[in-house]
Amino acid sequence: MEGSVLVIGGGIAGIQTSLDLTELGFKVYLVEKTPSIGGRMAQLDKTFPTNDCSLCILAPKMVEVGRNPNIELMTYHEVLEIAGEAGNFTVKILKKPRYVDESKCKGCGDCASKCPKIEVPRLFDMNLGKRKSIYIPFPQAVPPVYVIDPELCLKITKGVCGVCQKVCKADAIDYEQKPIEFEIKVGAIVVATGFDMYGEELSKRWGYQYENVVNALEYERILCASGPYEGHVLRPSDKEEPRNIAFIQCAGSRDRQEDVPYCSSVCCMYTAKEAIITKEHSENSECYVFRHDLRAYGKNFYEYTQRAQDEYGVTYFQTKISKIIEDSKTNDLVIHYENLQTGKIETFKANLVVLASPLVPKKDSKELAKILGIELDKYGFFKEQSYYNKSKASKKGIFLSGFAQGPMDIPETVAGSSGVASEIATLLSSEKFSNTEEKIIETPEKEVKPSDEPRIGVLICHCGINIGKYVDVPKVVEKINKLPNVTHCEDNMYSCSSDSQERIKEMIKEYNLNRFIVASCTPRTHEPLFQETCEEAGLNKYLFEMVNIRDQCSWVHMKEKEAATQKAEDLIRMAVSKARLLKPQNEENLKIEPSALVIGGGISGMTAALNIANQGFEVHLVEKEEELGGILNNLYELFPNEDKASDFLVENIEKVENHKKIKTYLHSKIKDIKGYIGNYNISLSTLDNDKLELKVGTIIVATGAQELKPEGNFLYSDENPKIMTQLELEQKLTKDGDKWLKDIKRITTILCVNSRQKEGITYCSNICCSVALKNIRILKEMKPNLEMIVLYRDLQMAKKEFEDFYRERRQDAMFIRYSLNNLPSIEKKNNNYHINVINTNLQQELEFDTDLIILTTPLIPEDNMDELAKMLKVPLDGTGFFLEAHVKLRPLDFATDGIFLCGCAQWPKNIQDSISQANGAAGRASRFLSAGEITTSGLISEVNEALCIGCGKCEEVCPYQAVELREIEKTFEDITISIKKSYVNSALCKGCGTCGATCPVGAISVKHYDFDQIGVMIDSYLLEKTQAE
Amino acid sequence: MSKSKSKEIIKEFEPELLVFCCNWCSYAGADLAGVSRFQYPPNIRIIRVMCSGRVDPSFVLKALKDGADGVLISGCHIGDCHYISGNEYTRDRFDRLHSIIIQQLGIDPKRVRLEWVSASEGKRFAEVITEFTNEIKELGPLKLQ
């Protein structure tokens, strides 16, 4: 078996899968077809529902991939062939010619600025922006390497020009490059190829052929500050600010004529986001959303769409679009639609139209499926092996991450990707760390004592001409050489090239340096490289300092050489003064107890436990009830298949009970949790021991959720047994079968009972619609002549196969839409109930009798979660569910390292998603278990106990629970008192420094960013300059 | 040590400005300004900190005392902080700092500024710096009593 994995696709799904895989002990080959990783997420402006800047949160992960020694990044590569089977695949890969040598290109961009070729549309900007024939897809691309478009390049097509080669100081241009084919061996393959968005493929009635009709991805680029219009909302035809912007929902999705029968699932949310951001960018614009159902079912999603309307004044219409036509004089658009509230045909004039057009499988999915020998589903997405496990493809050893499997949003993608990584870890568990390499630095670290006189070396980079042309580098070198403690300063052409690394090592040796500074580009990308070089020369990496004189100096002052030179000199002088005070720092290794605690024995908890146990670690599974299974115990059948819930449950419980590595504690309760990542002490009360002590390394919270009982609402009470909740219905079906349906003729299902309200429960609980529709199917099958009525507001049937399921149910039941402002009313009659409802679609009042009413209520958090949250020191969100570290990119982590989250404890979700999250959480947790230890950072806070007054402000502001007050005993002569002092846990501290700035007495120092260190930089800038002159 | 600036004033007043940027958003935004070649006045010097939450008010006061004509603190937009909530403390602290600056030191509050700049707002970073520099030029050199 091989200990390496091929990941196909470098979007967020591929990135997350790769990063998690390396941490679980595998080598990754990440193949990406385009010249950079980043995928669709890199193209987004912001992400919903927090309006996080998309690239801000993605770019650090991209950089991490680029630097990870166990990820072999293969951008501009393609997969040609595979052979073999799970555990042992051989893959043939094609390396396409970039015509630029990756090992030499420094990404400076001199080539593109001189390239004479007329500009062509830039794909990254959805063809709205322009690029040259030598280009980088976007400024933050990873790798930061240019590529030549061979169809446009004059040298390659006609043999003339060759300017880029002449201007490239790094000698990186190579017009002779040829495609190369080679083979790799891997144990597993991950398909993470993402999606495309329809544009031209749409039928003409959507109007995409007109200039001022754009699809939503194009609009993301328009909104983006680094997009083609620099974040100004302009319309393409005349670059004027549009006043009326129409957002069209379901523009082709859920539409069999467009051959996209499914719901694309994320459009309602990104439309709300785009409308909100539009309003933020241009106050005078008016945003109109033409919607059908409103599908906003994630955490804070529904509330977000409400805010778009209430706070930002976005107007929503319920409509059905018939066509969009351009007014050829003004290039405005006329939208023809049916107003679903009045039934009338109306028109609307917009200056710009944004289509939420279908998100479809990547164009070459078919070919890739053929190469890999796996199946596609009827929509063209990669087919999962079974509904309950969406991460496995139809062939063993091949896995699916992200949108390639079906529509999903970013957090679902990230959770699923972590899940895929952990499933691979169980498949290849015997091969962990067999193929990875850890960089071992052999040079012993030389001792640098605080009393040693600083001997500082400085290297100043010309970056080709990128710095040298705008900053007088030799002059700066001369000045810096005169500074006290600067032992040696020199300049060079490219500091990042490999011969420069050798030179740095030489300098350190030759001049016996104990501090080193490089003045070049940005530390965000290059600091780790230079730090590693210093380490190789025996210098502690925290004795290195970097100065940014390119991105933040030469490039932004291109017409002021003198001022730029002065600035560069100041910045380096400031770094020199900081460098004098730099101290070597230690990185500690902390052991991790190789076992996990899983709290909650429902399907999520059981799945997580099994996954971790299958990787060979001990798991303690704690369940408060007498039996495992959680809410599944109350279900009758599973959606959308017709599997009996009990069969599914028994199968899973058996696996858990028979697993040697899993210890199950039923009827048990957590009483106390102490410790931190790697070392938790848990005390537990179980059936036969009320003080059981466990030691574990990580914790997974899988406590589930419960169905709300709508006491008093819609006549729900003990007196009305014919009014029941969905779960009660399922229990009845399980217990009594279909006998009791004999005298029931008409059943009414009411959706959104007690949810999506203005007050109380404001959220959409995600799964209720599908539960309700599932039960309609079951009831109809039991008694085909039943009359079924559904009272609904919006139907959240957003997964790929759900829309079809819904379409079938429309044959089974009559669907009537009501609105929050006009709730249906129920009156009790002798033997049945009388319902009165206003059908919003036609504004008509309906009255009818019904024998049975099923109330569809939301899932709410389990009881007493605040107690557990306190013990774990993790937060709950406003609705009482657990709050993850980051809604987009860390959906399964808590901010506190070592504790993870999955299933309905985080948010209501169905079985498929619960399983995917559970595997993901298991993977996140077992990264630590697999490594066996963690390395703490040297950049952390430190408390000076003598100064600390024990006020606890630091503890309050730390988001990671890394700072806490501890009681310590102090003895003065013969009296001993206990006093409070602050303490920083190096395992948890992330080095943000907020505690340091908060401490009223200056007792907390932040290593590398300490008072003195920053203080001397300020002094050096403002006071030393005049001295130097 | 105090500086004599009389000579510079006659030429044209070139303010000396200090900028604190958090590593994850604002510093990245400043980098993007560079990558995109958005030009701005060369009067600032950036000090990088991991989070805007690290910026101790005493840093700002020290800079003013040392003769900086203005100080700008820049971090991620609220909600975007890499360390979850660091910038919320920056904001709260900043309000307090501002009142000290105005009431106790009699300094024009425009000289100390807080701006959220994301990693994709290269253009905005350049604009903020240009605007800040011009504003301080108008105010003239800072003279502490």
Ligand code: FES
């Ligand atoms: S990291 Fe940018 S403000 Fe905290």
